Amino acid sequence: MTTPETVLSIADESPETLYALLESRGWGDGLPVVAPTAARVDAMLDGYDGDPDEIIGTLAPRLGEATPRVLAVNAVLAGCPAGLLPVLVAAVRGLVAPEFNLRGVNSTTHPVSAMVLVHGEAVERLGFNAGTGTLGPGNRANATLGRAVRFVMMHLAGGTAKGHDGAGLGDAATHGQPSKYTYCFAENTAASPWPAYPRTLGLDSPSAVTVAGMENPHNFHDMESRDPAGILDKAATVMATFGTNNAVVSDAEYFVVLGPEHAATIAGAGWAREDVQSYLYEKARRPAGDFRAHFTANLWRPWQKALRDDDLMPMTDHPGNIRVLVSGGPGKQSFVVPSWGRTRSVTVPFGAGTGTGAAA
Structure with missing residues (x-):
């Protein structure tokens, strides 16, 4: 995994090795991930035409800094296909808007999740499913973008269910909800x-992306x-x-x-x-x-x-x-x-x- 400041070396990128690393650091959602090697992160950044090290904002409560490069790491982890990074960047700009109240969304006992809704020409161009089963399994863009947003909320904002970042941080939801794994669908403008x-x-x-703190x-x-x-x-x-x-x-x-x-x-x-x-x-x-x-x-x-x-x-x-x-x-x-x-x-x-x- 790479950021401008840190490189973590692992012996291999087998599922077992990655699971051990993620568990030791309180990362991930418990499901298999894609190893964010330097080559994969660079390939993800190839689809983004802005400054990869621009600070988009800090994510509460942990106050981790979000840059396109760091978001690319999380996009790779989540299994996002190439081309989704601009959508993830836009979604994170929504998360850090004051009115979204990310600190509250991440820290409440309520089972709130970040609902992500994609609009416009990006839906068809990037392969999002706006039709039958738009909130269900089987579509890579929907599933992985929602998962990448959740990773950002966990890894940068500190919204982890086990509270790995210490007292006062972490996801305090009494039960959580399934949409805390991924919660992404698309507007069916054609219909x-x-x-x-x-x-x-x-x-x-x-194109546009909407983020909202919602129940299931x-x-x-x-x-x-x-x-x-x-x-x-x-x-x-x-x-x-x-x-x-x-x-x-x-x-x-x-x-x-x-x-x-x-x-x-x-x-x-x-x-x-x-x-x-x-x-x-x-x-x-x-x-x-x-x-x-x-x-x-x-x-x-x-x-x-x-x-x-x-x-x-x-x-x-x-x-x-x-x-x-x-x-x-x-x-x-x-x-x-x-x-x-x-x-x-x-x-x-x-x-x-x-x-x-x-x-x-």
Whole structure:
């Protein structure tokens, strides 16, 4: 493994030797890795046209410095194919944005993971799967990019479940979740009746990547509805639960990821993305008295605290906190992803004409 300051020599790159090294240092995710030899790291850097030693940021809580060269090491470890380093760099720019709150995401007892969502021409060019099984196994780009982001959060930011970096560092999640291994999918722009998600943020770059501190996805299905309300009412029931942090953090986000068939039904009735957001904002509600019965400590807006017990209180304080996009393949299935709460999603453009990438 190489960085500008350090070279670690090992006798060979057999799985047994690598496992022993990673275990001794608290590295890795417990699965086999690719040895990041100098030749492999250099090959990964060949696909990046920026300064390989630029400090992109420091990652809390360990405050490790992220450079493209160090990210290339983690990309190789994760098994990333050549060409994915610019996407990983953009994703890490999102992680270090203050609003993402990486320290909180890495250190909480909540099972939050970094959800990575790829948009634009990079999806097809780099082989990401935006269709059937986009969150499942079998696609190298999806699997390894998500894994590389997790390695960065472990190796540079100190988010390791065993707390190898000492008291106050490490991943304190009570149970963790499967998406802490890898959590990456792609927007199916070709199947979406609405503009690509980054356009809603004012971004017009060839490609972009979104990172968000989220729980695992919760699927909902509707095989029968021929109108938007029937589909979205089911999404609202998934959103309106007291088991998520969204219930106590009023500005927390939801990602509502519609399958192409559900999206086509909704758009076919003339509904825009904003209509979906507004409808879910109105429908995903519970009586304010029920909220008060369950929670004493909360981060609600003053107007929410002023509601009467019988008034219906929204699960989030603004329709814009409900992020709507299309992904997946055939089938009348969609899913809702609740946020950890004290974090905001960040979308970073990359590709021709975007320079180093500006977060939105």
